[in-house]
Amino acid sequence: MPADRIDGLRPSYPVRTARLDLRPHRRDDLADLFAFHSRPEVVRYTPWPVRDLEQTRVALEAKLDRHTLTEEGQWLVLAIELRETGTVIGEVLLKWASRADRQGELGFALHTDYHGRGLAAEAAEAMLRLGFDELGLHRICAVVVAGNTASARLLERLGMRREAHFVHNAFFKGQWIDELVFAFRDDEWRARRDR
Template identity: 60%
Template sequence: MLHAAYPIHTERLILRPFTADDLDDLYAYHSRPDVVRYLYWETRDRAQARQALADRAGKQVLDAEGQSIVLAVVWRENGRVVGEVNLAWLSRAHRQGEIGFVFNPEFQGRGLATEAAEVLLRLGFRELGLHRIIGRCDARNRPSAAALERLGMRREAHLVHNEIFKGEWSDEFVYALLDHEWLNRRPAAPRAARPPV
């Protein structure tokens, strides 16, 4: 069972449940084709983003397997929601979980997703008592794969043509980290901001 105390602060970020005031920031990235390219949903109009926001706002506690938490990631430098992170409880008996993240490309390349995901690893391993946490991504999604690797996760599988995704065969990478590996590794260091293009 996980009942985290929100907000959660990191060096540069605030992680907290979504609120109705986050609609503009969430819509800013949920409406972008480049964001949803490797996700299971399509771009959202404002009404669909409002519904997605309401769904996310209710996901802040893990009481049973099959549930997930979804947290807004606020970059303290500008006070905006720049993305979201999630932790799913896959199995109580086998102590398994899964992390994921979606970020506004305007704020990528600064290590914010990695910094936020570090919090979810801590919640999963330390607070929920998980033994194994996985992360999955489309094999073409190099930024997500790189973020999972920076977290110290090991690529355990490259599933070839494992599903028809948005009309074409796609490959999937599966990454994993065990509780003792997490305890013994060095947390990912924040990345320096990329120079403006």
């Protein structure tokens, strides 16, 4: 798909997977978001700190309109709702990094009570599908703080390859950290999808 054909992403919601509904955030998600935004073990590798209820409310307000991509540089930020209970258990993100180069970036955070069930992978795979099949991206990367082995393993299970290890690449939560970059190209995605 030529770069000039990419005109944004306006998904139909919810984006359904086997067990999840990915959807725009709503104000009534506050208690569910606070349940994991307030946990040190969840935010250890995220760019935000442990949040109290008011900080979570402010963060939620900023997410309410991030359900379409209309220009490069924007993030699509969706709530991960466990369909069985209607509980928001995490968030999944897709950045439209470049129109000309057809680049994107994937991100996710999940409440620790729901780790180990394949739910983050299910949500991330749905976002890859949106990025490649609907937005028309050529390459999607994910940047992981070195030491976040659970996320690195998840990305590898999705078929993303580790492309880089940057040493002391970012000043993160008061210290210099290494970052790992994983990526997937559209041809690799299609080959995996068609298997």
